[in-house]
Amino acid sequence: MTNNSSHNAAFWHRLLANLTDNAAFMLLYSIVLLSVFQSQNLQQALNNFIIFIIVILLVGLLSTTIYLPFFTTNFGGGIGKLLNGLAVVDNSGKFLTFKQNLFRYNVGYILSSTFFGLGFFAILKDPARLAWHDKAIGSKVIVKSNLWPVGLIATITFYALAGFIFMNGLTTASSGPLKNEFEQLFNLYMQVQRIKQFENMPSADGKKTTPKTISQSFSIQAQKVGELLDNQRYNEANTSAQALLETAQSDYEKAIAYQLIGEANFFLKDAPAAKKNFTLAVVSYPDFALGYAYLAETELYGGEWKEALEHSKKAVTLEPNNAHYQNVYGRALFENNQDEASLEALKKAIQLDPNNSLYKNDLAEIQKIINPSGR
């Protein structure tokens, strides 16, 4: 396995081989991490991030139990040692067995890590250039062919490639859709914090709200989005509402923009996105009754009865004379088995808007289920 000219490798040569191995792993990690950066939305990013964690765990587990023992048994070392021209052999110059290598890379490395890795630095002082794990197992690392320049170039290349992929991924993430999603999440977090602070500081009259500030230009743009929604051009409405959000100055304007995005999502049958945006609307402006009503609508759509009741109740509390809100509240009460209160709210909605056939329909349907002998 070895020729006569081979000699035991120096500390620096072995360190370089170790760095080459690390660089190869870094390259692998950066490739997997790239999929996280290139994700189109937060959900995809999270899925890919968990996959990235799985890869790290598996590499950690398999590198010392399969990869290194297998390669060292058959070729004298892992990719790092091979590229540097090194080989792990026993005292007679033969490759170690798989069992010996398994011990060397696991228990042996723990031994050398004792006293803060002194066992690895022992190579510097030992006349035979042996680490503690070498002494334990009866192994040595020899220079088969002096390939350290190849190893050095490989190490630098691997690190550079890993760095390039990482930076490239970072640039993609910071300019792509993921950035917006992260910003939204971050904003949501910040707004929640602001609301918490706000709730802890009641004003003189006890009312906790900011003024409904809205500029004329914003109002015109918002109306245009509204028209797109009326004309069932939901995709265009969504794009315009996103653009509107960029121009929003006050919390109230942000709430309106989120509301419009949410409505577009709702009609596009993307319930999770709709719910998220209605949530953002009410978080942006906590007294935004319309947002609560639509949030409740979406929750009714998704079968989340309890939440629907909570949010529709909030909407009617803020604006009790709104027929739409009373209708949603009535339906939410019905789903929560509060029949009498449900009928009362549904009737109130008709009282407020006597010509609305949808409200009359809802009442009739629900009355049919409840009457004559209850459910």
Place this chain on the structure above:
Amino acid sequence: MEEKSDWNISELYEKAWAITKKYKTLWIFGAMFASLASGSSFNGNFPSDSDSLEKIFNNPSDTPEKVSQVLGAATSSPFAEMTQNLFTNVPLPIYLILGLSIAGLVIYGIVLSLISKAYAEGSLLAGIQNAIKGQEVSISTSSQTTFPRIKSLIWLYIIPMLVIFITVMALTVLFVILIIAEPTRIIGIILAIVALILYLVFYLWYSIANIWAVREVMEGKSAKESLFAGFRIAKKKLGASLLLGILNAVISGLVIGIPMIILFALIFGFVFAGVLTGKDNLPSLIGPFIAIGSIVVITFILLFTFLSATVTTFKAAVWSLAYNKIKGKYDK
């Protein structure tokens, strides 16, 4: 029952200290074993889960209450709700693979620590025996002696504990049934108390037996043979072994404890001095605080590693010297 002491404690300590001082290679195994072994400082390898049990008994209702509070908070916040949704929507196979990877890593960790502990203890004992005989003490010779005995050492770590665990579980179920049933309640309680006392006595006996058993394994005996030999020695030398164990515990407590107390006092003194100097001076103190703090922490870690390595080696040498005095004497 118990025979006259076979050893002189001061002689054991004197020789053990000489060995510890002379053969620094043993510290390597001592440090490795100390970092992997759990349990009391009685002999360095008492199997014990008392810490985790204590935590459970002290805070029986902690976890559920905290979890429910956290869930309550999460569902009431839109941000938490959104992040919760994100995690809920991760496909199940991804979670399964993640779970399997973590489980694999945990199993790997347990197996690795068992093998490493057996290797470290075996090598330490082999090295000490070589030192007593005046032979070469090296990583190589100690390791070569240990390799064929690793399986037996692991057997000693696992099997007796497993038997004890299963027995305790079975008896607990039996006593619970007896106590629940009205006619046998009194008998059940009495039997449970008797069993608890017997268990404590047996556990003490087993712990001492284990100290001797690992040394029997290093003499080339099988794990089972060694365990029984360990029980025989522990029976004959229970009092003397207990005394030695208590002394060992006191010494390690003093050697490791006192420097640690001094270091902690230094840390607290430093923090206290920082507080006394007042808030206004705080920004200018951050630099020196970090520098001195780092030095103290590093010193703490270095000192602890060094002391635990030497104390573990010393205690193992004491027991090995004592073992040599009675080796073969209680085989029958």
